[in-house]
Amino acid sequence: MRQIRSNVYAVGAIDWDRRLFDELIPLPEGTTYNAYVIKGSEKTALLDTVDPKKTDTLLAAILSLGIDRIDYIVAHHAEQDHSGSIPDMLNLYPDAKVVANAKCKSMLMDLLHVEEDRFLTVEDGRTLSLGDKTLQFFDIPWVHWPETMGTYVQEDKILFPCDLFGAHLATSSLFVDDEPTVYEAAKRYYAQIMMPFRTVIRRNLRKLEALDIEVIAPSHGPAHDNPAFIMDAYRDWVSDDVKNEAVLAYVSMHESTRAIAEHLAEALMERGIKVRQFNLSVTDLGQLAIALVDAATIVLGSPTVLTGAHPKVAYGALVANALRPKTRFATIVGSFGWGGKMVEQLTGLMSNLKVELIDPVVTKGHPKEDDLSALDALADRILDKHREINVA
Numbered sequence: 001m002r003q004i005r006s007n008v009y010a011v012g013a014i015d016w017d018r019r020l021f022d023e024l025i026p027l028p029e030g031t032t033y034n035a036y037v038i039k040g041s042e043k044t045a046l047l048d049t050v051d052p053k054k055t056d057t058l059l060a061a062i063l064s065l066g067i068d069r070i071d072y073i074v075a076h077h078a079e080q081d082h083s084g085s086i087p088d089m090l091n092l093y094p095d096a097k098v099v100a101n102a103k104c105k106s107m108l109m110d111l112l113h114v115e116e117d118r119f120l121t122v123e124d125g126r127t128l129s130l131g132d133k134t135l136q137f138f139d140i141p142w143v144h145w146p147e148t149m150g151t152y153v154q155e156d157k158i159l160f161p162c163d164l165f166g167a168h169l170a171t172s173s174l175f176v177d178d179e180p181t182v183y184e185a186a187k188r189y190y191a192q193i194m195m196p197f198r199t200v201i202r203r204n205l206r207k208l209e210a211l212d213i214e215v216i217a218p219s220h221g222p223a224h225d226n227p228a229f230i231m232d233a234y235r236d237w238v239s240d241d242v243k244n245e246a247v248l249a250y251v252s253m254h255e256s257t258r259a260i261a262e263h264l265a266e267a268l269m270e271r272g273i274k275v276r277q278f279n280l281s282v283t284d285l286g287q288l289a290i291a292l293v294d295a296a297t298i299v300l301g302s303p304t305v306l307t308g309a310h311p312k313v314a315y316g317a318l319v320a321n322a323l324r325p326k327t328r329f330a331t332i333v334g335s336f337g338w339g340g341k342m343v344e345q346l347t348g349l350m351s352n353l354k355v356e357l358i359d360p361v362v363t364k365g366h367p368k369e370d371d372l373s374a375l376d377a378l379a380d381r382i383l384d385k386h387r388e389i390n391v392a
């Protein structure tokens with residue numbers, strides 16, 4: 001039995017083997033689908049379910065608690081890693097109501113074909129009594145879809161924020177017991193899932209800060225009995241503050257772009273700028289996303305292929321553009337043999353980024369002495385820009 005507080009139980013599943021989420025996001029350390037049972041003196045609630053592949057695990061955990069009735073299934077989020085077992089749970093507990101906000105209800109009807117009469121629709125701030133425990137619901141949109149909601153248990157001071165504050169980390173630990181490991185996993189998770197909604201999350205954080213929270217129990221990874229650890233980390237990540245760092249993401253076909261990337265990396269390091277260099281042919285996109293959380297500058301490096309950027313660099317640009325990091329400056333380096341539109345193409349792929357573009361350096365063939373000087377000058381310009389925003 002995995003108990004968070006008296007009569008509050010973790011009944012989710014650990015997915016040690018999963019390596020990809022949404023067929024996009026690498027999960028090097030697996031994940032968990034957290035669900036919780038809250039037994040009140042009068043009613044019992046299940047908070048979220050699990051990925052449909054793990055329904056049997058959820059059911060076994062519920063049965064092990066000796067529970068034969070569930071009154072409410074609180075759906076914080078319609079994504080199937082949390083909602084996927086709801087149809088099975090509704091079949092097993094025919095009197096249960098799905099508690100959701102209006103948006104989530106509509107999405108669950110579309111995605112899982114839950115019948116409309118099975119819902120109890122709740123609004124932001126509404127409470128629901130289980131007897132000696134009171135659930136209070138808060139809309140916290142865009143963590144990670146528009147319908148996302150959190151639940152606060154007033155008597156126990158536990159916040160269940162679903163995806164927010166989560167970590168894709170398969171672990172048998174119910175609570176955080178290794179902060180550095182969880183910090184890295186939570187930052188990776190933030191970078192890939194939450195970062196595009198940074199400014200909305202900032203507003204959500206302010207809303208949640210008004211609560212007296214002793215435990216944060218997210219829907220992925222371990223629970224936090226030191227809420228300040230994860231809330232402080234989020235305050236930093238969602239802030240507008242960037243660091244004196246450059247992400248240099250490139251691909252090289254015949255060593256020219258590699259020589260350019262390595263020369264520029266060296267020049268930036270000589271100027272005191274921290275460099276995170278990624279060869280996009282072999283990079284874990286999660287690592288690239290983590291680096292983008294803090295960096296002041298992103299540099300893309302590409303050869304010219306079939307008149308455009310190397311497709312792997314274009315993909316990197318597309319991912320960075322979708323993640324919308326708070327990066328302030330961007331530039332492009334690379335090489336060409338006989339012409340092309342590599343720079344224009346990559347610039348067009350980064351239209352979401354609110355960055356100042358620094359003039360690119362593109363060489364014809366392998367970089368020559370004057371090309372290397374141009375790269376040194378580019379490093380100077382990047383340093384100047386970092387100084388202008390007081391990070392160097």
Ligand code: FEO
Pocket residue numbers: 077079080081082143144145163219220
């Ligand atoms: Fe963990 Fe957005 O689902």
